[in-house]
Amino acid sequence: MHIPDGFIDLQTSAIFAGAAAICVGVSLKGARKELDDKSAPLAGLTAVFIFAVQMLNFPVGAGTSGHLLGGALAAVLVGPWAATLALTVVLLMQGFLFADGGLSAIGLNIFNIAVIGVWVGYGTYLIVKRLLPKRKSSVALAGAIGGLISVPAAAFGFVVQYALGGNATFSLTSVFTAMIGTHIVIGIGEALITGLTISAIMASRSDLVHGWKSNETKLVIKGI
Amino acid sequence: MHSLPAHLKIVAGLLFIIVGVATSISNWQAFIGYFLVIGTVLAIAKLPVKKILSRATVEIPFVLFAFLMPFFGTGEKFELLGLSLYREGLLAGAAIIAKGTLGLLVAITLSGSTKAREIIGGLETLRLPALMVQIATFMLRYVNVVSDEMERMKVARQSRGFEAKGIADWKILAQAAGALFIRSYERGERVHLAMLSRGYVGVMPVMEKPVITKFQRFSVIALPACALLIFLFTNMIWSR
Numbered sequence: 001m002h003i004p005d006g007f008i009d010l011q012t013s014a015i016f017a018g019a020a021a022i023c024v025g026v027s028l029k030g031a032r033k034e035l036d037d038k039s040a041p042l043a044g045l046t047a048v049f050i051f052a053v054q055m056l057n058f059p060v061g062a063g064t065s066g067h068l069l070g071g072a073l074a075a076v077l078v079g080p081w082a083a084t085l086a087l088t089v090v091l092l093m094q095g096f097l098f099a100d101g102g103l104s105a106i107g108l109n110i111f112n113i114a115v116i117g118v119w120v121g122y123g124t125y126l127i128v129k130r131l132l133p134k135r136k137s138s139v140a141l142a143g144a145i146g147g148l149i150s151v152p153a154a155a156f157g158f159v160v161q162y163a164l165g166g167n168a169t170f171s172l173t174s175v176f177t178a179m180i181g182t183h184i185v186i187g188i189g190e191a192l193i194t195g196l197t198i199s200a201i202m203a204s205r206s207d208l209v210h211g212w213k214s215n216e217t218k219l220v221i222k223g224i
Numbered sequence: 225m226h227s228l229p230a231h232l233k234i235v236a237g238l239l240f241i242i243v244g245v246a247t248s249i250s251n252w253q254a255f256i257g258y259f260l261v262i263g264t265v266l267a268i269a270k271l272p273v274k275k276i277l278s279r280a281t282v283e284i285p286f287v288l289f290a291f292l293m294p295f296f297g298t299g300e301k302f303e304l305l306g307l308s309l310y311r312e313g314l315l316a317g318a319a320i321i322a323k324g325t326l327g328l329l330v331a332i333t334l335s336g337s338t339k340a341r342e343i344i345g346g347l348e349t350l351r352l353p354a355l356m357v358q359i360a361t362f363m364l365r366y367v368n369v370v371s372d373e374m375e376r377m378k379v380a381r382q383s384r385g386f387e388a389k390g391i392a393d394w395k396i397l398a399q400a401a402g403a404l405f406i407r408s409y410e411r412g413e414r415v416h417l418a419m420l421s422r423g424y425v426g427v428m429p430v431m432e433k434p435v436i437t438k439f440q441r442f443s444v445i446a447l448p449a450c451a452l453l454i455f456l457f458t459n460m461i462w463s464r
Contacts, residue, residue, distance in 0.1 A: 002282075004283060004286050004320075004323075004324035004327055004328065005241050005244070005245055005323050005324055005326065005327025005328075006244070006245045006319060006320060006322070006323020006324055006326070006327065007286065007320055007323075007324065009245075010242065010245055010246055024356075025353075028353055028355050028356070031355070032355070037420075037426065038416065039355065040355055040358035040359055040362060040426070041362060041412045041413070041415065041416035041419075042412065043355075043359045043362075044358065044359045044360075044361075044362025044363050044366070044412065045362065045366065045408045045409060045411070045412030047359055047360075047362070047363040048362070048363050048366045048367050048370045048408055048412075049370065049404060049405050049408045049409075051363065051367055051370075051371075052367065052370045052371045052373075052374050052404065052408075053374075053401050053404060053405075055371065055374070056374065056397060056400070056401060056404075057388070058388070058391075058394055058397055059388045059389060059390055059391075059393065060390070060391065068401065077405060085355070085356065085359055086359065088356070089356060089359045089360045089363055090363070092347070092356075092360065093340075093360065093363065093364075095331065096234075096331070096334065096335060096343050096347075097335045097340055097343065098279065098282070098335065099279045099280075099282060099328050099331035099332045099335060100282045101282075102241070102324065102327040102328075102331075103237065103238055103241055103327060103330065103331055103334075104238065104241045104242055104245055104327065105327075167316060167319055167320065167323075168289075168290075168293060168316050168317075168320065169293055169310065169312050169313045169316045170293065170296070174296075192391070192394060192398075193394060193397075193398055193401070196394060196395050196398030196399070196402075197398040197399075197401045197402045197405070198402075199402075200398055200399040200401070200402030200403070201402040201405055201406060203402075204402075204406065205406050205409075208405075208406065208409055
């Protein structure tokens, strides 16, 4: 469920498309520097994974269910550069192949989800991880809190866009309360799934988790 | 329709949407014109109705949002069929539905008449960075493999008597998601190494470039051109 065409006016859409393009450009550079020739397959598989995992339904009860959004999870698993690229591609494909999210609003959606969602999630993760003891379980907990914050942060991006160029008559405060309120609830679900998924991966292949790898000490050969 | 070059279709669709979004809803005659134009294009493309409807469901939340707007708003009120509605809210709600649907129909036409591979090729021609194109092609090639993997895991869970009922079951589902990540990661690694060992240097071999005829160019440009004409025409006649 992404912003459709005509919901936010064209000027605002253009501004955010420009901002999103700059952020994706920076991520392209960052990913190349950090991952060199591995960046394409790594970001590609992350895109595939996020796309597939969004189809996995998590029942909430009373017949409803939710799914993972995955911004913070992707950032913790493969690093924020590759995560931004992967989510951008997922959004582009959803817009162009599945008509989900307006084509003129694609910059808005990329900015909220692939930029704000990923980077706020990752930033929160880094801060929380620093506060926690250096244990494996801290990665999952920090990732969960990253997920918790990333969802209302992305919703806040929408509120800003609505304030700048929303084509609707609801007052800003009511949109703010409704959007942030519902997304805090969604964020709690996101936090649970993100944390549980990270701890499942940490249990068997902790070497694949980017957020844990950067914690490791380098192998040093002492004396011969 | 199906054989037109993808990058031209993307540009034409985008221009059409931009003209539509830029039109004020008070100029409602123009929207009738736009819907006639895109309706004709959809008819020419001969897309299955079922597919169109199933794609259109993504719009439902916004339609609900738009329906609420005439009832909860501010400003001038008026009576319609015994209901007291906000004029501005009604207009804005109608605009959201009209423009959203217009964009949706364009996107459905585009995706329905163009192969996914061609859309990525079109975006490449439109200067989407090479790395993004690689990521997108990678995603496209493996999305079915990975979603099949997920389906098999689901069958495996069910055959062991697991049924997801509520939040208590999330741990199992998250473990499945984790396993899915590890499996996709390992597959990505294998595929990448296999590609490298076959001489992959970051670009896919390009097949011969298709020739774009003048007729094709003309027929693609016709879509936004029609919209622009409708926009100017209705503006001239009704909006003075």
